[in-house]
Amino acid sequence: MAKQHPRPTESELTILQILWSEGPSTVREVNNVLNVQKENEVGYTTTLKHLQIMAEKNLVSRDTSTRTHVYKPNILEEDTQKNLVKGLIEKVFGGSAMDLVMQALGNHNTSPEELDKIKKLIQELENKKS
Amino acid sequence: MAKQHPRPTESELTILQILWSEGPSTVREVNNVLNVQKENEVGYTTTLKHLQIMAEKNLVSRDTSTRTHVYKPNILEEDTQKNLVKGLIEKVFGGSAMDLVMQALGNHNTSPEELDKIKKLIQELENKKS
DNA sequence: AGCCATATACGAATGTTTTCGTAGACAAGT
DNA sequence: ACTTGTCTACGAAAACATTCGTATATGGCT
Numbered sequence: 001m002a003k004q005h006p007r008p009t010e011s012e013l014t015i016l017q018i019l020w021s022e023g024p025s026t027v028r029e030v031n032n033v034l035n036v037q038k039e040n041e042v043g044y045t046t047t048l049k050h051l052q053i054m055a056e057k058n059l060v061s062r063d064t065s066t067r068t069h070v071y072k073p074n075i076l077e078e079d080t081q082k083n084l085v086k087g088l089i090e091k092v093f094g095g096s097a098m099d100l101v102m103q104a105l106g107n108h109n110t111s112p113e114e115l116d117k118i119k120k121l122i123q124e125l126e127n128k129k130s
Numbered sequence: 131m132a133k134q135h136p137r138p139t140e141s142e143l144t145i146l147q148i149l150w151s152e153g154p155s156t157v158r159e160v161n162n163v164l165n166v167q168k169e170n171e172v173g174y175t176t177t178l179k180h181l182q183i184m185a186e187k188n189l190v191s192r193d194t195s196t197r198t199h200v201y202k203p204n205i206l207e208e209d210t211q212k213n214l215v216k217g218l219i220e221k222v223f224g225g226s227a228m229d230l231v232m233q234a235l236g237n238h239n240t241s242p243e244e245l246d247k248i249k250k251l252i253q254e255l256e257n258k259k260s
Numbered sequence: 261a262g263c264c265a266t267a268t269a270c271g272a273a274t275g276t277t278t279t280c281g282t283a284g285a286c287a288a289g290t
Numbered sequence: 291a292c293t294t295g296t297c298t299a300c301g302a303a304a305a306c307a308t309t310c311g312t313a314t315a316t317g318g319c320t
Contacts, residue, residue, distance in 0.1 A: 009306085028267090044266095045309080045310055048267090048269090067266090068266085069268080078233075084218060091143060093211065100215065103215050104234070157298090175279085175281075175299095178298070182298085182300095183277095
């Protein structure tokens with residue numbers, strides 16, 4: 001019992017993000033968020049269709065007890081991140097997690113506090129090994 | 131003069147990987163590599179078509195001076211990694227490079243030597259700031 | 261009851277990616 | 291010169307993803 005869900009498409013990921021951050025939402029709510037954060041409007045029925053497809057794929061589940069259905073994610077944000085990172089590591093970093101880390105650290109601004117957090121994590125990892 | 135190349139598709143990325151690691155190659159060579167590393171055969175003309183499209187997109191260039199054309203990547207592996215990492219950070223990590231790093235470190239085995247390398251990089255970053 | 265705003269369902273147009281069949285060119289061997 | 295194997299070009303089918311028009315249902319207001 002491992003892989004139950006297919007990989008979300010790009011649009012589906014965008015919608016999942018909204019559900020993760022906003023909590024269970026109606027089509028209207030999702031669509032509104034989409035349209036404030038994007039310059040090019042996306043039609044209401046487009047969003048509806050996406051959510052219906054996502055429900056078919058089991059990526060989300062919906063409460064249809066009221067006229068206005070409420071959708072909620074069926075997969076965890078963290079698991080999704082994990083899968084995508086894993087895919088990226090395998091696909092473009094030849095399986096080396098470190099190469100990805102170096103890349104990410106080198107090319108994106110990271111605050112001193114964040115660097116500290118990473119150092120702490122490395123500490124923990126090192127302790128676990130010994 | 132910045133963005134000249136479109137984002138490679140999944141299949142195109144796979145092929146680029148081969149070109150990066152094997153160097154300039156013929157269709158036959160690329161196709162062979164594809165078929166040893168994958169369980170499901172991919173047809174020769176499929177690979178040919180991919181490379182032709184990639185040439186149109188300017189992702190690769192080809193030497194047509196001999197009957198058997200030789201393809202080579204037009205983009206750097208590192209730049210491609212950079213773009214993909216950037217995209218992933220924005221799309222699923224809310225813009226936080228650190229979150230991605232934590233995710234990658236936490237979920238994938240990293241050797242002590244690799245951890246050392248990362249620590250060194252962090253050192254450098256900290257020095258730069260001060 | 262009748263109207264209006266808003267909901268879902270459905271199907272189809274459009275766009276993109278992946279796959280491969282078929283045709284014609286060409287080089288090498290006989 | 292002919293056959294055979296391998297090459298490129300081209301086009302189109304198949305698969306997948308995105309978008310939206312239209313039909314129909316429903317709840318709330320007058």
